[in-house]
Each structure stands twice: as structure tokens, then as C-alpha cells.
Amino acid sequence: MPDQGIPGARLLRCGELGILVEVTDLDQVLALNDLVTGLIAQGHGAWHRVVDVVPAARTLLVTTSSSTAVPALRTDLAALLRAQAVQGNLTIRGGRGPGATTVEIPVHYDGPDLEDVAELTGLTVDEVVAAHTGRPWRVAFGGFAPGFAYLVDGDPRLNVPRRSSPRTVVPSGAVGLAGPFSGIYPRPSPGGWQLIGHTDLALWETDRTPPALLQPGFFVRFVVAGEA
Amino acid sequence: MSRFVEVIRTGPLALLQDLGRPGYAAVGVGRSGAADRASFTLANRLVGNQPEVGAIEITLGGFALGTNAPIIVALTGAPAPAEVSGRSVPHNSPVYLRAGQVLTLGFAPVGLRTYLAIAGGFDVPPVLGSVATDTMSGLGPAPLAPGRVLKLGHLPVEPGSIDVAPVAPLGEGPVTLRVLRGPRDEWLDDYSRLGKTRWTASSQSDRVGVRLEGQPLDRAPEYADRELQSEGVVRGSIQVPGSGLPVLFLADHPVTGGYPVAGVIRDADTDRLAQVRPGQQIRFQLED
Numbered sequence: 001m002p003d004q005g006i007p008g009a010r011l012l013r014c015g016e017l018g019i020l021v022e023v024t025d026l027d028q029v030l031a032l033n034d035l036v037t038g039l040i041a042q043g044h045g046a047w048h049r050v051v052d053v054v055p056a057a058r059t060l061l062v063t064t065s066s067s068t069a070v071p072a073l074r075t076d077l078a079a080l081l082r083a084q085a086v087q088g089n090l091t092i093r094g095g096r097g098p099g100a101t102t103v104e105i106p107v108h109y110d111g112p113d114l115e116d117v118a119e120l121t122g123l124t125v126d127e128v129v130a131a132h133t134g135r136p137w138r139v140a141f142g143g144f145a146p147g148f149a150y151l152v153d154g155d156p157r158l159n160v161p162r163r164s165s166p167r168t169v170v171p172s173g174a175v176g177l178a179g180p181f182s183g184i185y186p187r188p189s190p191g192g193w194q195l196i197g198h199t200d201l202a203l204w205e206t207d208r209t210p211p212a213l214l215q216p217g218f219f220v221r222f223v224v225a226g227e228a
Numbered sequence: 229m230s231r232f233v234e235v236i237r238t239g240p241l242a243l244l245q246d247l248g249r250p251g252y253a254a255v256g257v258g259r260s261g262a263a264d265r266a267s268f269t270l271a272n273r274l275v276g277n278q279p280e281v282g283a284i285e286i287t288l289g290g291f292a293l294g295t296n297a298p299i300i301v302a303l304t305g306a307p308a309p310a311e312v313s314g315r316s317v318p319h320n321s322p323v324y325l326r327a328g329q330v331l332t333l334g335f336a337p338v339g340l341r342t343y344l345a346i347a348g349g350f351d352v353p354p355v356l357g358s359v360a361t362d363t364m365s366g367l368g369p370a371p372l373a374p375g376r377v378l379k380l381g382h383l384p385v386e387p388g389s390i391d392v393a394p395v396a397p398l399g400e401g402p403v404t405l406r407v408l409r410g411p412r413d414e415w416l417d418d419y420s421r422l423g424k425t426r427w428t429a430s431s432q433s434d435r436v437g438v439r440l441e442g443q444p445l446d447r448a449p450e451y452a453d454r455e456l457q458s459e460g461v462v463r464g465s466i467q468v469p470g471s472g473l474p475v476l477f478l479a480d481h482p483v484t485g486g487y488p489v490a491g492v493i494r495d496a497d498t499d500r501l502a503q504v505r506p507g508q509q510i511r512f513q514l515e516d
Contacts, residue, residue, distance in 0.1 A: 012411035015492030018462045020411045052253035054460030056484055061460025063253075067495075142256040143458060143484035146365050187366070206355050206367065212255035 009081050011074055016067040017051075019074055021060045021081075026140055026152060029055050030217055035080055036062065046072035055141040055216050101218045102136065105184070106225035107175050111195035113163065117177060120160045120194075128196065131155035132222050137182055139218040147186035147204025149214035154182055166192030173198045175222070182222075186212075199225070231297035231380040233346065235372050236330065239290025242372040243361040244352060245343075245479075246282040252356060253460065253483045260362035263435055263479045263502035264341050267305035270393055271345035274302035274322050276385040282352060282359040283345035284372065289335040291344070297380065299325050300347040300387075306339025306398060306503060320393045322347075339398035339503040349381035363435050364480040402426075402509035405497040407466065409516060412456065412488035416468065417446040422490060423514040427474070431506040435480040437467075438501060440510065444472025451488075461485040464493035464501075466512075476510075478502060 008024040023029055033055045039047045049069035054061040062077070064070060109129045118125045137151035144150075162178045167190065170176070174185045176193030185191060186203035203213050214220065235242070245268065248261025262268030262285055269279040284291075289308030300322050303310055307319050311332050317323045325331060336342060352359045352369055361368040372378075413419045422445065430439040445468055461467065461484060465477040469487040476493065477485075478501065491514070493501060504510060 013408060013492075014411050014460075014489070015408055015462050015464055016495050018460075018492070020459065051250045052259075052460075054253045054483060056459040057457040059457075059459040061253075061462070063460075063462055065250075141484075142254055143460075143482070144256060146252075146256045146367060148256050210255065211252075211356065216254060 011077055011081075014061060014063075017065070017070070018061060018063045019070065019077060021062065021077055022058060023060070023081075024058070026057055029058065029060055030140070031084070032060050032080070033216060035084070036060065036077075039076070045076070046070075047076070049073075054143065056143065057141070101215075102221055103214060103218055104221050104223055105175075105199050105201055107132075107197040107199050107222050108225045109197040111175065111197045113176075113194040114196045117158070117160055117194050117196055121157050123157065128158070129224065131158050132177075132182070132196065133224060136219045136221045139214045139216050139220060140181075141216055142212065142214075144183075145186060145189055147212045147214070148183060149203075149212070149216075149220075151182040151214075151220055152180055154180075156180075158182070160194050162192040163194060166190055170195065171198065173200060173203075175199060231299075232377050233293045233295045233299070233380065235374055235376040235378070236292040236294055237290060237332075237374055238372050239286060239288055239333070239335070241287040242291050243285050243363075244282050244350065244359045244369050244372070245285040246358055246360050247280045248360045248479070249356045249358045249362075249367070256365070256483055257356065257367065258362060258364055258481060258483050259463070260360040260364070260368070260435075260480050261358065262343065262360075264305055264343070264499045266496070266499040267341070267503075268343045268345075270320070270395070271302045271304040271343040274304070274320065274393060275300050275345050275347040276387040277345060277347060277349060277383060281345070281349040281381075281383055283343050283349075286333065286342040286344060287340060289333045289342060291342075292330060292332040293344075294330045295325050295327060297327050299380065301325060301331065302345050303333075304343045304345075304393075304395070306336035306342045308336040308342045309334040318392075320395050321391060338400055338505075340505050341502055346380065347385045347387070349383040351379035351381045362480055364482060398503050400508065402511050403500055403504050404511045404513050405501060406494040407491040407512045407514050408494065409491050409514065410489075413490045415448055415451045415456070415488035416490050417448045419490060420514065421445055422466070422474070423512045427510045427512075429504045429506050429508050429510055433504075433506055435478055437478055437481060438476040438504060438510075440474045440476065442473070445474070445490075446472060456486055456488050458484040458486040461489055462492060464495060464498040465489040466491045466493065476501060
């Protein structure tokens, strides 16, 4: 049976080299991601064999360079989940920690779907812009393309479905909405998000360290370009 | 004068590859790198390179290059018949080319990907530490094209370690791949059918994944209407989308996937998967 730590948490095998940690919500994923990346930075025991850590909506994937590291990592992860369950720390992340980085992103609110979003939400265009800029978003996870970040915790009134037919090309810098998420396309790609504007900031530069502007756990504040 | 090789023909697809970009998955960058890592590292060993030095991955053959300098090369993987200035040269063995000579590859009768390593490597600027072309994200150098000049590198070479490598030959028959169960096997109505079905690699296969044809797998009734939230996936994942026809993830797989992964192919066997041709049969040996 999977190791039980906090209710609903499971450690699932993901081949010889991976462990998929399943928890119950995104706050737990991000708290666990912080703990795990801290252990990797310290490099104790089997943690120096970790290759990648991939946070997603409900899971954290940990991959290693050697199957011999997996049993020890499973043991450590199970202990981590148990300890956090006792201390209740896995839910602390819902609030903004004092050290959290906030990135300000100027947006030209001129997207082709802005009117549609207003109609879908029952807001005026100005109210859509006010809702998008009115509170900070949080970087949850990446995964769709280099530098793309799923942003959460925005104004719940902006929860809109994807477009019924995706665009074949969405331009670089386009700012979109889909479900509970907002996001910015780092490079031209196909996409089905509702586009409300664009930014001139570079989300992804391979010769920058780190190349992605937005890292999991960061906060993002959208501002109307020119009014910052 | 700089030493270089010039690509004359590429066949269907020729890419620079190495062992990819580990450590960037959280920001949406997959590892990429050689699809058949065993053949790739063997090619480097044969010419005396370190195992991770960039080499050329040639899909199906049909490739040719010329050189303006004496070079030592090695060909591994799919046995595309090779000639140097009209003379047949062996696979899995170092081959010497004089300045002005041309290496040509015919089409491989079995297998899918041939690796061409050159002693000293190539002088190509890395992106995030790698010269691999990631066909999914577009990172890395452009696919090779006729006329492309590649400057030769000066990476350390330790010659004479091996002359001929014994390699199990690739075949046309069914390929058996070992599979570890999970993480999302419970989404299938009958996981054991994955191992009982005779699957065929579809022509819709590439470096991202090998798509299978066969009797579609059914979802478990309790998962029939559920959607999986996207989650991290690994090379070798057997993803089962709504169609019930599995997709096997290869080197350029997306970092996350939104369909359940019923099982994961053993890491070493994913190299053999990279040599499976469209139309070839695949069987899964389910381990527990």
C-alpha cells in the first residue's frame, strides 16, 4: 500500500526512476516543492541524485538519475508527509510568505478576446482589466512550454472557459485566461486561452539565469502598461 | 584554416543530439537528447569521445557529409549501409576519413535511428548546456539541412579504447519491452490487457512519442467521465488517452501530460523503443 502521511496523500511509482507524490491541493504541492527543493540544495543522502522536480496541480514528480536512489527518497518523502501532517505546515503556503518574490508585469489590454471575456463574465471591459490587475496572482507551476507559468489565486470572476476552437498561432507575450488560470505565452505557439492583452516583457531568455522570468511560488502583479 | 564537415544530404531527419537538458522540467523544458542513448554513447566511445559529446542522429538514413580535414567517425544504431568515397565501411567500429572524402549512408533495412559521432565533437554553441535539438519546444540548433557547415570541436579524445563493439542486432520482428505498473493503472478497466494485446507502432510516431495501433483499452467505469489534472510525466510513460490507444513517450515528450499513465517502460528498454519502425509490432512484458 502507498505510504500514508497526510490524508489523501500517496506516493506512486513512476517507472524505475520516478516518484509521483499525490496530495490534495495546490497549496500542499507548493509547500512540498519548497521542502524538496531545499533538501536537493543541501544534497544530503539520495537527494543529490534527483534530476528534476515537477510541480503540477495536485502532484509533485521527483525523478532521479539512478533507481538505487528511489527507495531512500520514498522513505524520506513519506517521513516528510507524516511530519508535515503532524505540524500542519503543508497548508501554510496559502498566505504570502515575507520572502516571496513579486514580479510586476505591464500589460497592454488590447487582446482579441477581451470583449468576449467581458461578455462571459458579465463585467465591462474596464472591470475585466480592474479584476485582472486588482490582486496578485501566484505562479503555480510550468510545463506547457519553456517559460510558461500557470498563475492562480486571481479574481474568481475571471474564470472563463477556453475558446471552443484553439488559435493555430498565439503571439509571443499574449496574456490569456483559461479556467482558474492566467498565463503569458513565452513564444508563438498554438493555444486556446482567451487573450485579453499582451506584454513586452521577455518571459523566457535562454542566456539569462534562470531563463524563466516566473518561478513556482513567485507572485505576479499585472499593471496597465504606461500607468505603472 | 578551420576544420569542418559539410552536410550534403540529410534524409528524412538529421539532428544534433547529446544527453539533453536535465533539471529544467519545472520551467517547461524537457530533457530531449538522443532517442537511443545506448547507441549514441557507444558511437562516442568508439571514436574516443566522452559519452555525452554531441553527435548526429539520423532517422532512416539517406545522409551524406564531406570533410575538409582528416576525421575519425563511428556509426551505431540502425545499420544504414555506409560508404566512404565509394568503399563500404563497417558499423559499430571507428572509421577514418581523409580530407576531401565523403561519407554516405543508404537507408537502414532495420531499426530507425543511426548515430554518427566524430572524434573531438562539434563546435556548436550549447543552449542551456546542451546541443540537442528539442523538436517539442524548439530549443537547440535547427535540424540539419544540406549545405550546413559544422565546425569540428577540440574536445579531449582518448583513442584506442575499443575497435569493434559487440551489439545485439536490431530485427524486424516484435519488440518486447518491460513495463512497471503505475502510476495510473487504476484508470484502466483491465491493466493486464496492455500485456496481452499485440500492438503495432503507428506511422504517427516521432521523437515525442510512439503511437500504437491495436484493440483500444477501456477505462475503468469509475474513471470513465473523469479528467486527470495535468501531471509530470517521464520518458517511457505509457499514456492512455480517451481513444484507448497508448502513446509511448520518447526523448522530446512534454514535461506534463493530461492523460493517465498506466505503466512506465523500463529505462533501458526505451532505447530499443527508439529503434522501432512504424509498422513493427510491440509487446509489453508486465512486471509488478
